[in-house]
Structure formats: structure tokens, C-alpha cells
Amino acid sequence: MDTPIRVIxxxxxxxxxEGLKKVLAYIPNIHCVGEAHTPQEAISMASRLQPDIIMMDISWYGDRWTGIHAIEQIKRQTPQVAVIAMTAYPEWIEQAQRKGADMAVSKEVFNDSDQLERLLEEVLRKVRQAHTRHIITTPLTEREKQVLRLMARGALIGEVVKELSCSAGTIKRDVQNICDKLQVTNRVHAIARAYDLGILTLGSSFPPEPI
Incomplete structure (x- = not known):
């Protein structure tokens, strides 16, 4: 690890x-920025401190759903934060992953600093790669968004040309720009990715306003 990794x-x-903090202290460049005593505190600290990783217990005071619901909320509010779900009950691991945990492991792994370091590197790499894929470096223009909405309605190039009063060449360039910006190869994938990124919503495929 080359840069400090901030952990809660x-x-x-x-x-x-306290025991986990001692194990983390043996790993270079790991910085424990906080400890959460309750699920609500973990949710608040994730938003306030923006750590790289939260190491989150699943079972709080014997209630597994408390931790699982907290994991779900953390990933919804701060998706860039990696969540490692920890449990002494292996049968809960799959459930935590379904609710958004980037990794779910038995607490036994935390006795080995070398294994823990590999785990931290793996989960952080996974989350950063996923987050990078969801970043658009160049935003769509308003007309490109209009073209995208029309395509989502099933409009062909000719219909888009008529709707927006542009030439076919202009619309084709817009479609290519949309694909380039969304990092896809065709209009079908562009529409799917736009929904995934929130550029399009289920209620957004309405006739565009005139430019």
C-alpha cells in the first residue's frame, strides 16, 4: 500500500x-480514524469522515439485522466507502453481501496481520475500480441528454432528426459522443448505462423541450 488507508x-x-486496532497497527500505512460503538454511529461516521474502509460487525447485541441494515444504508449513502462485514457466524456472510457488503468474512481472519493486509488491499481495489467505472469525466450536453431520452423511447435516427430539427449527421455525432462519454459501444448499452448512472430515470422518457 503506497498511500494511507483510512479505516473505521x-x-x-x-x-x-481494541484487538483489531492492535492487529492493524502492524500493517504499514493503515490509519484507524475512528471507532463506532453503534450501527447509527457507523452510518454517521461514514458520511462525516469519508473513510476508505469500514470494518463493520454484522451482529449487534445479538441482532444480525441491525448490522445488515446499517451496511445497506452506508453503501446507499457513501457507495465509494468499502464495507467489510465481520461476523462470528459464517451462515450470515451471504446475507451481508446481498445487502451491499463489498466483502464479508469470519472474524477469525483478523488474527493474522498478513492475511488482513491482503484482504484490505483486495476490497479497496475492488471498490475503487467499481467507483471509477461510474465516473463520467465529460458530462453530456443538454442536446445529448435529449437525444438519449428519445433513444430510450425507441426513436430511430430519422425520428430524432425530426423531433430536434437537426441534420442526420449532427444526431449521429451526438450518438457517438454519448457512447464515448458513457464508455460503451452502441446505443442500447448507452441507454442501459444512462439508467444505471441516473442520467435517465423511468419517468424521463418524455418528449424533450425544444432547444
Missing amino acids: IADDLALFR
């Missing part, structure tokens, strides 16, 4: 938090 530990057991 979230667990209801003070003894476990």
Missing part, C-alpha cells in the same frame, strides 16, 4: 475493537 472499526465489543 464498527463493533459493539470494545475488546474486539
Whole structure:
């Protein structure tokens, strides 16, 4: 790890938090920026401190749903933060992953600093790659958004030309620009990616306003 990795530990057991901090201290460039004593505190700290990773217990005071719901909320509010779900109950791992945990592991792995370092590197790389794929470096223009909305309605090039009073060449260039900016190869994938990124919504395929 070349740059400091900022970590929050979230667990209801003070003894476990302290033990995990000691293991993390053996790993270069790991900086524990906070400890959460409750799921609500973990959610708040994720938003306020923007750590790289939250190491989050699944079961809080014997209730697994408390931790799982907190993981779901953290990933919804701060998707760029990697969440490692921790549990002493392997049967809960799959459920935590379905609710958004980037990785879910048994607490036994935290006894080995080398294994823990590899785990942290893996989950951070995974989340950063996913987050990078969802960043558009060049925003769509208003006309490109209008073209995209029309394509989502099923309009062909000729219909888009008529609707926007532009030449076919102009619209084809707009379609190519849309594909380039969204990093896809065709209009079908462009529409799907636009929905994924929130550029299009289910209610957005309405006739565009005149330019």
C-alpha cells in the first residue's frame, strides 16, 4: 500500500475493537480514524469522515439485522466507502453481501496481520475500480441528454432528426459522443448505462423541450 488507508472499526465489543486496532497497527500505512460503538454511529461516521474502509460487525447485541441494515444504508449513502462485514457466524456472510457488503468474512481472519493486509488491499481495489467505472469525466450536453431520452423511447435516427430539427449527421455525432462519454459501444448499452448512472430515470422518457 503506497498511500494511507483510512479505516473505521464498527463493533459493539470494545475488546474486539481494541484487538483489531492492535492487529492493524502492524500493517504499514493503515490509519484507524475512528471507532463506532453503534450501527447509527457507523452510518454517521461514514458520511462525516469519508473513510476508505469500514470494518463493520454484522451482529449487534445479538441482532444480525441491525448490522445488515446499517451496511445497506452506508453503501446507499457513501457507495465509494468499502464495507467489510465481520461476523462470528459464517451462515450470515451471504446475507451481508446481498445487502451491499463489498466483502464479508469470519472474524477469525483478523488474527493474522498478513492475511488482513491482503484482504484490505483486495476490497479497496475492488471498490475503487467499481467507483471509477461510474465516473463520467465529460458530462453530456443538454442536446445529448435529449437525444438519449428519445433513444430510450425507441426513436430511430430519422425520428430524432425530426423531433430536434437537426441534420442526420449532427444526431449521429451526438450518438457517438454519448457512447464515448458513457464508455460503451452502441446505443442500447448507452441507454442501459444512462439508467444505471441516473442520467435517465423511468419517468424521463418524455418528449424533450425544444432547444
